[in-house]
Amino acid sequence: MKSSLWREHVLPFTLLLGVLAAATFAGDYVLHRFNLVWVGRYMGIPGTLLIIGSLYYSLRKRKFVKAGDPKALLKMHEFGTWLGSLMVLIHAGIHFNAILPWLATVAMGVNVISGMVGKMLLNQSRQHVQGERAQYQLRGLSKSEVERAVFWDAVALGAMTQWRKVHIPIFIVFAVLALGHIFSIFLFWGWI
Numbered sequence: 001m002k003s004s005l006w007r008e009h010v011l012p013f014t015l016l017l018g019v020l021a022a023a024t025f026a027g028d029y030v031l032h033r034f035n036l037v038w039v040g041r042y043m044g045i046p047g048t049l050l051i052i053g054s055l056y057y058s059l060r061k062r063k064f065v066k067a068g069d070p071k072a073l074l075k076m077h078e079f080g081t082w083l084g085s086l087m088v089l090i091h092a093g094i095h096f097n098a099i100l101p102w103l104a105t106v107a108m109g110v111n112v113i114s115g116m117v118g119k120m121l122l123n124q125s126r127q128h129v130q131g132e133r134a135q136y137q138l139r140g141l142s143k144s145e146v147e148r149a150v151f152w153d154a155v156a157l158g159a160m161t162q163w164r165k166v167h168i169p170i171f172i173v174f175a176v177l178a179l180g181h182i183f184s185i186f187l188f189w190g191w192i
């Protein structure tokens, strides 16, 4: 059971995060290699729009809107925020001039990871610990013995649940910081 939890859930999670990092470096490298750094500068706009569009799922979930299949919208939310974040990460590149956009980027990173933990690790791990508990009970262990046997898995599960709870508060931090960055850039460009 332990190995399948690793193979079926932890590994895809690590891979998807690794692909995000690798694609960021590859994208940044290509832009610099072909003197297209300016493209990266504007990539912040479609990336941001993609993330905003993906929030339609949250409106649907909270019943502010009625149209659309929630399951399909969740897929769209997961894919859209992942791709939008990739575009924003390429946009951020390896340029360090200002602190505000970097704080926004860190918040966005925590946001993406917390969402992925919720989707890829939490439910499966919960089932895993429940399965373990049931097995130990079947073997006739007492309640305290069962709790001792699953202790570390339960601790890990607790940490994941907390991590999942971070998703919405950190989104608010991300949104405020990103808005600050976008507002100041638009002001600088004379767009507002």
Ligand code: HEM
Pocket (backbone or CB within 6 Å): 041, 042, 044, 045, 048, 088, 091, 092, 093, 095, 096, 097, 098, 099, 101, 102, 104, 105, 108, 178, 181, 182, 185
């Ligand atoms: C409408 C969307 C956006 C626009 C138009 C935009 C525009 C820009 C521009 C023009 C720069 C270059 C600033 C400079 O050279 O000093 C920049 C840098 C940056 N942006 Fe954005 N951006 C957008 C969205 C975002 C978002 C959502 C994030 C992060 C979550 C972000 C993170 C960054 C970072 C980390 C940098 C590099 C800062 C540095 O040089 O230290 N941007 N952005």
